[in-house]
Amino acid sequence: MAEGHTLPEFRLLPMKAPDIEMTRAEGGIIYLTPRQAPGDRPKTIPHCLDERALAHPDRPFLRERDPETGVWQTLTYGEAKAITDSLAQAFLDLGAGPDAPVMILSGNSTRAAMVMLAAQKAGAPAAPISVPYSLMSTDHEKLRHCFNAVQPAIIFAEQLAPFRKAIDALGNTGFKVVAADTGGDNTVLAYDALAATAPTGAVADAMARLDDDTVGKYLFTSGSTGLPKPVPTTQGAMCAMIAGQEGLRDDSRDPEHDPDHVVNMLDWLPWNHISGSNVNFNGAIWNGATFWIDDGKPTAALFQKTIDNIRDCSPSSFGTAPIALAMLADAMESDDVLLEAFFRNMRSIGYGGATLSDDLYDRLQSLAIRATGRRIPIITMYGATETQGITVVHWEAERVGLIGLPLPGMTLKLVPNGTKLEVRVKGPSVMPGYLDSPEKNTEVFDDEGYYCLGDAVTFVDEDRPEHGLVFDGRVGEDFKLSSGTWVSVGTLRPDFVSACSPLVFDAVIAGQDKDFASAMVWPAQAAVEQHVKAAGGDVARALDTLTDEIARKAAAFNASETGSSRRIRRLLVLSEPPSIDAGEITDKGYVNQRLVIDRRATSVASLYANPPGEGVVSL
Template sequence: MAEGQTLPPFRLLPMKAPDIQMTRAEGGVIYVTPRQAPGDRPRTIPHCLDERAAEHPDRPFLREKDPATGEWQTLTYGEAKSITDGLAQAFLDMGAGPDAPVMILSGNSTRAAMVILAAQKIGAPAAPISVPYSLMSTDHEKLKHCFGAVKPAIIFAEQYEPFRKAISALNAGACHIFSADPAGENSVRHYDDLVATEPTDAVASAMARLDDASIAKYLFTSGSTGLPKPVPTTQGAMCAMIGGQEGLRDDARDPEYNPDLIPNVLDWLPWNHISGSNVNFNGAIWNGATFWIDDGKPTPALFQRTIDNIRDCSPSSFGTAPIALAMLADAMEADDALLAAFFKNMRSIGYGGATLSDDLYDRLQALAIKATGRRIPIITMYGATETQGITVVHWEAERVGLIGLPLPGMTLKLVPNGAKLEVRVKGPSVMSGYLDSPKKNAEVFDEEGYYCLGDAVTFVDEDHPEKGLVFDGRVGEDFKLSSGTWVSVGTLRPDFVAACSPLIFDAVIAGQDKDYAAVMVWPSQAVMEQYVKVAGGDRERALKTFTDELAHKAKAFNAGEPGSSRRLKRLLVLTEPPSIDAGEITDKGYVNQRLVIDRRADLVSRIYSDPLADGVVQL
């Protein structure tokens, strides 16, 4: 938009306006609580599924592409109830129950969804595991750790053959194993056979015993500070989060009167994390939505699938990581048909896991205006595996970087920690503690019972808290230079990545106790391949050209930064990708800053060596 030009209004976001109570206590502690009360919520997620099946049995619930034909296959709410009843009885017959979970090794699929919901129907915790622990790990250490922590009675892998080595590594002789593709293994039960099990009154009796304390899932943390920690996720926690969102809602939940208003959700986020499973998937059931399982991923190799799916689906909501939104913006700027399909039904765009840059925000709004004549609400929810969703942006925000305000039912406790405000939280969606980890539990809750996230936030305007909170980095990631100046990694890192877009996909900041901050970066795979192509296949020459152009962008970034805490003096391009086995990156693509610095200490030393080491660029 030209400077001074009036911006068009936003598309309506049917949410209540912020209404916040802020209380100050001794020591500079601040408590932040919404005045809105939680709204309606389901009794449990399985009860919610059965209610939707009774209300509209023929409404499409799940859509998934057939990998052989590329055609969308549809499962209705009524069919989902029937399938989960049969599976639930089969699981009871196989010994599953509250102390005998069902572990899911494969990724998002219609069958995996049915397994997760069927397990919950009988009170058997579902334990969806990060797929890379099985398929990309070489030692299966994290998978074996997860298996030992929850001790499942049943293991599901949709295609058995790809998971054969992982299952063998578990020595899971006492477990029942089943698959949609047993691949000739006599000991592997077939999914269709289990679905065909005739349910008895035992399934209804098990469902009748479900309450808020029933453990629905074991979700594992990303393992950023060691091995993944098992979080018992109760039905009450998941449903309380739905109630919190309903407390902010300002429209009808289930628009039966107008089928065109039935939400279409297109989502790829893995179900072993809260965003994909407890926010998006559970939310789809509550809203009677149609959930389209996106077989794409925010990578150069797989994002075209997401683009194709957008054309088919025209989703009403779409949430993903900023890196994927950048790829989507690139595609829509070059394709008016895709632009029209994306914004046809779009009510809001969501992002998470990293800060959205101002540049990308402006590009998305320009595209929304081109397609609809209006701006689009761009929102985010902040939370953790241990807490579910904590805060949400529920208004038409004119800026990026916000994490919103607490959901109804939640209270934030902001505690001074150096120059920052450390965020702690209490509410009905927060876990009571990690599984079998009394020592760790004693560390993560404070004296008032607030869970300590290790993150920091700041107010947009402390005199007007209704304007929201801004993420201010991880308390443990920030460091001091030798001058005593603090470097706020949580804000510097995304700003630098945005400034160097599209050349890099992520970066880590070094410099603790050094005279200046430095940066290590990973090139964008797609961009690097273009440099190699232009260089006629000469990767060494391509890397030099890439590095020169990246250094130019980095110097331009430095020129706009007034203080030493924001200027990066040296740069190194990393050639080894972040390691999942080592915990440097999660399956959602989020890089662990601290772990990378520790694991690559030799490269950090090389950056700071004098004279200048090969490959290190002085900015």
């Protein structure tokens, strides 16, 4: 947006203004605690569902496209209560309980939602597992690891056929398999039959035993630093997440607030992670929202589905990865119908998983102004599987890169670590510890009981902490050049990828103890396809042209930087995609910088060879 012009006002966020207490301690340690108290919360998530069903039984709860007809199918809150009561009884009959979880292998669906909630009603932890562990892995090592960690009594898969190989890899250890489509296998229990089970008083008894210490889910870490670790996610932790957000709520601040307006949420984020499962899905139940299950994803092949769903849904809130917001901006800039549908009910846009670039922020605000005459709040929440949400941007921020301030009930401890401030956190949404991992738990909690995330932050203005915090990378990813100059990978990497957008999917930065920093990049699939098409199918020529274009963008990035720690001197475009089996990338798209560097040591060596290795571009 052009400078020197008065920008339109934001649509107001119905949230309280920042009010933070900062305390300094010996050794440069800083404690940050919000002055707002946590707000209302349900007793447990299953109790919340039943309360919403009682209050508005006919309100749509879940909407999902029929995979064959494409028609939206609707499940009401009342229907969801009845189904989860029946499934909970069936799960109890099959032996599910506190020490016998229900594992979910397939992705987001109405039935998966019912299984997840019914397991919790029965007092059995739900264990949703990353779908790629079953469908993309060649060795199923991570799936077997997750299975062995929690020892489920029941395994659910929407359709049996795609998951047959993965289930067989687990061996025959007495668990029951449930599927909506059994493929004619009479050893597999049919979901519809279980959902027709007549509930008894045993379900009410099980729910009466639920409390804050009850494990509602086992969520597994992404496996970016080894095999996924099982995190017991208690009902208290999930409800504390709701209470923290409620403590910031201020509906009176929004002149357009309508208490009778039903919130429409369109979301694709997988339920095996906190954002999709505990922030968005649980939040939808708490708010009595209608949750539209997005069958699209931010990929060239699937994003059109998200666009089609936006046209139908006109969501009230929308959160996704920056790459998806970039694809959405591309589409809306040339489609006024989509633009109007997206912003018709939109209250705020959320992003996570990576930093939003200034350019994309400006494009989204220009689109919001075009559609509504106002700017739209663009916010983010920061957290981890072990902690739920920790911080949130709860004001109309004029800049990107913020992670906000701690939620009510949470305290941040910022500890000097080299040139950075390392983040530690304590609060009711933090896990009690990894399952059966006493040694690991000793490592990740400090002597005051704060969980150590391994991330770093910096203040926008340390003298005015209410302006918020900015993510400053992973403490363990930074390195020194031979000159002794530190390279901040956490800031350089996203800035470099943004500068090479939309040609680059992601990158890793190399150069420890070397004279200069280098980058290995993965080209974006859409960019590869476009260049191959332009080259008449000549893949080699297309990749050469694409590499040249990436190099030009990289050179332009260097020209805007002044220090050696911010310049990329050599570049290598990788042909082999990041491996999920090897842990180079997680299912939510996080690339493990250190592991990639170690695993691709030969490629790194070619960057620093003299002369440079094949395919290396000097900038």
